[in-house]
Amino acid sequence: MKTNVAVFLGCMSVEHEISIISAVQAMHSMDTNKYEIIPIYVTKQGEFLSGDVLKNIEEFKDLAALKEKCHPVSLVKANGRVLMKYLDNKMFKRQMDIEINVGFPIVHGTNCEDGTIQGYLEMLGLPYVGCDVLASALGMDKVIFKTVLTAADVPVLPCVSFTAREFSANHDTIINQIENQIGYPIIIKPANLGSSVGISKVENRAELGEAICLACSFAGKVLAERAVTALREINCSVLGDVDNCEASQLEEPIMTDKILSYDDKYRSGSKGKSSEGSKGMASLSRKLPADLPQSKAEEIKEIAKKAFVAMSGSGVCRIDFIMDTADNDKVYVNEANTIPGSLSFYLWEASGIKYTELLDRLIQLAFKRERNRDNIMFTMDSNILSTKSFGFKGSKN
Amino acid sequence: MDIVLYISVGVIAASGLFALCRQLQMLQQSSYYPSRYWGWLKGAIRVRTNLALMGFLLFIGSAWPSTTYNRCVIFVLAALSLIRIKLCFSDRRKSIKKLVFTDRIKRTFVAAAVFLAALITVGILLGESSLDQNSIVNAGFLQYILFTICAFFSFIAPATCLVAWAITYPIEQMGARWYVNDAKKILKNMPDLKVIGVTGSYGKTSTKFILGRILNEKFNVVVTPESFNTPMGVVRTVRDKIQPQTQIFIAEMGAKNKGDIKEICEIADPTIGIITSVGPQHLDTFGNIETITSTKFELADWCQNKNGKVFLNADNEIIKARSANYNSVLYGTTETCDCRAENIVYGPSGLSFNIISGNSEFKVSTKLLGVHNALNITAAAAVALDLGVSCDDIAFAVSQLKPVNHRLEMKSYLGGSTLIDDAYNANPEGCLEAVRILGSFGDMKKIIVTPGLVELGEKEYECNRRLGEEAAIYADIIILVGPKRAVPIAEGVKSRGFNEENLHIVQSFAEARKLFTPMCDNNTVIIFENDLPDNYAG
Numbered sequence: 018m019k020t021n022v023a024v025f026l027g028c029m030s031v032e033h034e035i036s037i038i039s040a041v042q043a044m045h046s047m048d049t050n051k052y053e054i055i056p057i058y059v060t061k062q063g064e065f066l067s068g069d070v071l072k073n074i075e076e077f078k079d080l081a082a083l084k085e086k087c088h089p090v091s092l093v094k095a096n097g098r099v100l101m102k103y104l105d106n107k108m109f110k111r112q113m114d115i116e117i118n119v120g121f122p123i124v125h126g127t128n129c130e131d132g133t134i135q136g137y138l139e140m141l142g143l144p145y146v147g148c149d150v151l152a153s154a155l156g157m158d159k160v161i162f163k164t165v166l167t168a169a170d171v172p173v174l175p176c177v178s179f180t181a182r183e184f185s186a187n188h189d190t191i192i193n194q195i196e197n198q199i200g201y202p203i204i205i206k207p208a209n210l211g212s213s214v215g216i217s218k219v220e221n222r223a224e225l226g227e228a229i230c231l232a233c234s235f236a237g238k239v240l241a242e243r244a245v246t247a248l249r250e251i252n253c254s255v256l257g258d259v260d261n262c263e264a265s266q267l268e269e270p271i272m273t274d275k276i277l278s279y280d281d282k283y284r285s286g287s288k289g290k291s292s293e294g295s296k297g298m299a300s301l302s303r304k305l306p307a308d309l310p311q312s313k314a315e316e317i318k319e320i321a322k323k324a325f326v327a328m329s330g331s332g333v334c335r336i337d338f339i340m341d342t343a344d345n346d347k348v349y350v351n352e353a354n355t356i357p358g359s360l361s362f363y364l365w366e367a368s369g370i371k372y373t374e375l376l377d378r379l380i381q382l383a384f385k386r387e388r389n390r391d392n393i394m395f396t397m398d399s400n401i402l403s404t405k406s407f408g409f410k411g412s413k414n
Numbered sequence: 415m416d417i418v419l420y421i422s423v424g425v426i427a428a429s430g431l432f433a434l435c436r437q438l439q440m441l442q443q444s445s446y447y448p449s450r451y452w453g454w455l456k457g458a459i460r461v462r463t464n465l466a467l468m469g470f471l472l473f474i475g476s477a478w479p480s481t482t483y484n485r486c487v488i489f490v491l492a493a494l495s496l497i498r499i500k501l502c503f504s505d506r507r508k509s510i511k512k513l514v515f516t517d518r519i520k521r522t523f524v525a526a527a528v529f530l531a532a533l534i535t536v537g538i539l540l541g542e543s544s545l546d547q548n549s550i551v552n553a554g555f556l557q558y559i560l561f562t563i564c565a566f567f568s569f570i571a572p573a574t575c576l577v578a579w580a581i582t583y584p585i586e587q588m589g590a591r592w593y594v595n596d597a598k599k600i601l602k603n604m605p606d607l608k609v610i611g612v613t614g615s616y617g618k619t620s621t622k623f624i625l626g627r628i629l630n631e632k633f634n635v636v637v638t639p640e641s642f643n644t645p646m647g648v649v650r651t652v653r654d655k656i657q658p659q660t661q662i663f664i665a666e667m668g669a670k671n672k673g674d675i676k677e678i679c680e681i682a683d684p685t686i687g688i689i690t691s692v693g694p695q696h697l698d699t700f701g702n703i704e705t706i707t708s709t710k711f712e713l714a715d716w717c718q719n720k721n722g723k724v725f726l727n728a729d730n731e732i733i734k735a736r737s738a739n740y741n742s743v744l745y746g747t748t749e750t751c752d753c754r755a756e757n758i759v760y761g762p763s764g765l766s767f768n769i770i771s772g773n774s775e776f777k778v779s780t781k782l783l784g785v786h787n788a789l790n791i792t793a794a795a796a797v798a799l800d801l802g803v804s805c806d807d808i809a810f811a812v813s814q815l816k817p818v819n820h821r822l823e824m825k826s827y828l829g830g831s832t833l834i835d836d837a838y839n840a841n842p843e844g845c846l847e848a849v850r851i852l853g854s855f856g857d858m859k860k861i862i863v864t865p866g867l868v869e870l871g872e873k874e875y876e877c878n879r880r881l882g883e884e885a886a887i888y889a890d891i892i893i894l895v896g897p898k899r900a901v902p903i904a905e906g907v908k909s910r911g912f913n914e915e916n917l918h919i920v921q922s923f924a925e926a927r928k929l930f931t932p933m934c935d936n937n938t939v940i941i942f943e944n945d946l947p948d949n950y951a952g
């Protein structure tokens with residue numbers, strides 16, 4: 018009997034396409050002797066579709082045709098099991114419901130990676146891969162993320178944060194505050210997005226206002242932090258859970274622009290949609306392992322694990338660091354990706370763990386979390402209200 | 415149309431169906447073995463049985479011929495049947511282990527209902543037919559015969575129960591065979607699944623749950639729920655709970671007759687076995703200890719044949735004597751064991767001890783009460799170590815253990831008192847052990863409520879007497895439920911010079927509760943000891 022794994026991809030997020038690339042890659046690397054892969058594609062409109070064609074990246078070029086080849090589905094819980102039901106069943110053309118044993122969300126960005134899909138699977142009672150609702154949500158709000166890490170003594174760059182509404186009401190006050198507390202050059206970021214969408218680096222007051230307006234168009238909350246100019250970016254992936262986690266080899270992405278932009282991150286070496294280029298994070302130019310002294314690398318790995326535990330992570334997370342070469346190579350955690358592009362498999366292959374094994378371990382971690390939960394509930398399966406045998410009602414007498 | 419007769423017969427039949435519920439409850443508690451059910455039945459003749467018999471005789475005398483006087487009698491009989499229905503409801507309320515409306519019970523009930531309805535329907539059709547009314551075997555007489563049969567089964571509910579069992583038996587067998595094959599197929603499709611069988615006269619349920627909890631640290635585990643330990647219990651667990659990701663299946667295996675364990679092994683196909691104990695439990699069905707031992711060792715034989723391993727309790731002399739023939743791991747408290755518990759410290763808040771296996775030694779602590787649990791934990795730890803669970807994981811899991819319902823389960827009770835609920839314990843040694851736990855509660859007031867030990871064959875008297883002796887030492891107040899086993903217990907109690915004012919013998923658990931409720935305060939510890947299902951409460 019194979020374990021039925023529902024791989025979720027797509028979703029109503031700006032990183033829809035990136036998710037497709039990550040997920041298709043993963044589906045091709047999964048151990049099919051052990052796992053039966055059931056892709057569930059969430060369209061930009063939020064419909065759930067399933068079908069084997071979803072395992073082929075080429076099919077995604079024509080979304081209308083793809084939709085025709087798939088079946089609309091829905092997940093339901095019945096008799097303690099989670100079933101995928103086909104919504105287009107006809108009288109004489111019925112498809113059997115498929116039992117899902119574990120969910121594997123490979124989606125990026127708001128409306129999915131931020132705890133949304135995790136909450137949905139949680140309600141269904143389906144074990145799922147990766148961070149739970151809390152950790153996912155933390156990873157999605159950079160301001161709250163910084164607050165939590167600061168409390169756990171993990172180094173982060175201090176920031177000034179405000180909502181779009183506050184900015185529009187107190188335009189000048191906020192700009193002054195940023196200038197005074199941080200000073201140029203400054204980085205402006207939307208608080209709640211993954212990837213690098215809406216991020217800009219500014220050198221003066223004029224650019225600052227413009228950059229904030231841009232960021233505000235992507236998110237209701239924006240933050241400003243010091244731009245480290247003599248900068249190296251270092252990424253580290255962490256695998257495991259709070260009880261037991263390990264850090265991968267470090268990578269150093271090679272920057273083509275001031276900041277690793279959306280284009281850099283997901284379309285490097287390609288012009289738009291050619292499938293050659295659709296390899297996601299895996300094909301980005303980088304130094305792997307990053308060229309760092311042993312002690313520095315170890316320090317970064319330790320901080321990465323500390324950050325992972327502080328946010329109570331699970332599964333695989335990529336922790337992105339900024340290293341200030343002008344200040345003694347001091348490192349700061351920049352952000353955490355709770356579902357990193359390509360699941361950061363390339364970092365694990367460099368650390369001696371094949372992608373197939375990584376996926377296997379991720380799925381087993383999902384079951385482990387489920388077991389820990391069951392353990393806590395172990396003797397609660399009897400309904401307290403039905404305990405009549407040794408009557409607590411006797412206390413009335 | 416003889417409306418009065420038809421309605422009366424209908425009401426009487428309906429009351430029969432209500433009365434059937436109590437019989438089905440006992441049939442269910444006898445695991446659907448008519449022999450065991452019969453065993454209960456023989457001892458259960460009561461006032462009400464005699465009343466029902468009188469009702470039946472009255473029916474025979476007055477259902478035919480159809481005079482006005484006779485119809486009046488029948489009508490009164492039907493009215494009295496309504497009282498019977500009322501009694502059935504209060505019976506159900508008072509039961510400790512109630513009838514569970516499983517599908518099988520529903521099928522059996524429907525079979526009984528159809529059987530009675532068929533008798534009535536054919537009777538009515540005959541009466542209304544145009545058969546020759548003048549011949550000797552005329553329609554009215556035939557109707558009378560059918561109604562009398564129907565009345566017989568209505569008044570004598572056990573007869574209906576056995577008929578319904580007989581009607582459904584072939585169907586149940588067919589269904590069961592299909593389920594067994596389905597479960598086997600599921601297990602066959604999972605070549606990587608490790609199956610662990612747990613058997614023993616006592617301690618198997620606790621050991622099973624403890625092992626399940628420990629292995630959960632590393633594997634996806636499925637455990638047969640509650641004290642499911644029959645072939646059908648295993649089949650049901652496999653079909654309902656085993657999932658593709660399951661890595662370990664722990665099956666409790668119970669036996670009341672020779673061959674029972676082998677039968678479960680044929681379904682579950684374990685490669686690891688644990689034998690927790692061999693003792694005189696179910697001696698009445700086994701006959702002698704030798705048969706019990708070889709039945710438990712059917713599990714060891716099976717695992718041996720599959721190149722597996724058995725984990726044996728070396729503290730049990732009978733098991734130890736046989737262990738040499740097997741590829742076994744011995745666990746226990748003695749030096750020679752492969753995995754042993756040492757420095758056992760216990761009190762009202764739990765147990766702690768060291769587990770030593772090979773080169774590793776580590777300390778575990780648990781909230782579970784009772785020294786015997788140290789042995790159950792050691793058994794589970796031995797298996798877990800063998801499967802590669804780390805000492806740290808084992809120690810953590812042990813610290814998280816919670817008692818199984820009604821097995822030395824400590825909770826707060828009436829008037830702030832402390833209850834030790836050990837109502838599902840059936841092990842003579844375990845019962846003595848539980849009574850001794852009272853000793854660790856200092857100068858609190860100690861109350862024991864127990865119906866005594868059952869199903870122990872010829873040793874029953876002896877065991878109950880010893881229970882009495884032990885209770886006299888540790889308890890301040892002793893309440894015995896049901897007069898049958900009270901005799902040997904009371905004898906044991908008195909032999910220790912216990913103040914007889916504090917020894918009470920009551921008829922039912924409800925009565926016991928009336929007695930102890932005013933005694934309970936926050937300086938009281940009360941223990942419910944041993945099996946209290948209805949089967950034996952009387």
